[in-house]
Amino acid sequence: MPKVLIIDDSAVMRKIIQRNIQQSGLLVDEFVEAGDGREGLEKATSNNIDLILCDWNMPNMSGIDFVKALRCSGQKNNIPIVMVTTEGGETKIEEAKGSGANGYLTKPFTPEQLRSKLGNFLLVK
């Protein structure tokens, strides 16, 4: 069963995302959490992560810098990344996808939108 890394500087938002995933029927074995891109990079490369959900605005290393750093790194650089952020403009979406993000979900989201975006990477019950 898959392991999902959630990178968001808000602990309560990490909890909200986890509960939405659990409620949406997506099959996840374990959640790993990180509070910024730098911590996310460490956890992405040292765990067997199957999918990464990443916020945009974070201290130390932003989400977009995390995407670029992981895609340029020599290890685990092909893990799917879905940006989950309040940044909703077309320019940001293009920038994220151009940097290597595989999907983009704007907060707030419904459980159906979450399932639709993550269903490409996770199995549904």
Added chain:
Amino acid sequence: MMETFALDITESTKTLFETMIMMDLNHDVASMADNTQIKTDVIGMVSFTGKCPGVIALFCSKTFSIKVASKILMSELNDFTSDVKDAIGEIANMIAGNVKTKLIAKYGDMHLSIPIVITGEGLSITAVNNHPMVAETTLSCFSKEPWLMMPFVSNNEKFSVGLLLRESNK
């Protein structure tokens, strides 16, 4: 301009309530309120910089904040815990983020601060007269300027989302 802002706030708040909070939501007419008219228990606020610098804030009671936090966290909360405070910050952040996306199309790039939550009993916001930092900063809600207040009712509880803009940008 204020009518547009009021519409942006209403749409952003409605979107949030329809997606992640799943509680009924009705709104009333927007009005300008000075600091003597604002009394609340909880303030969740996010400031933004750019061509339209200002502050967006959620004003609500402790009981309402526990209700919305329970909904968004999908668990029954009974006390005003740190999770409730953090959830109010995230709710303010998502409303501000949505408003920002709408404003960027009209006014160019903007940046949001991290959310700040202030709690107390019957909080009021009072301007600090002649304090230079108040005039200069966009991070403070303690301004003498009037707020654009959007009143809402959800689950028989009243709350407001307010917008404060720096005078030079009105």
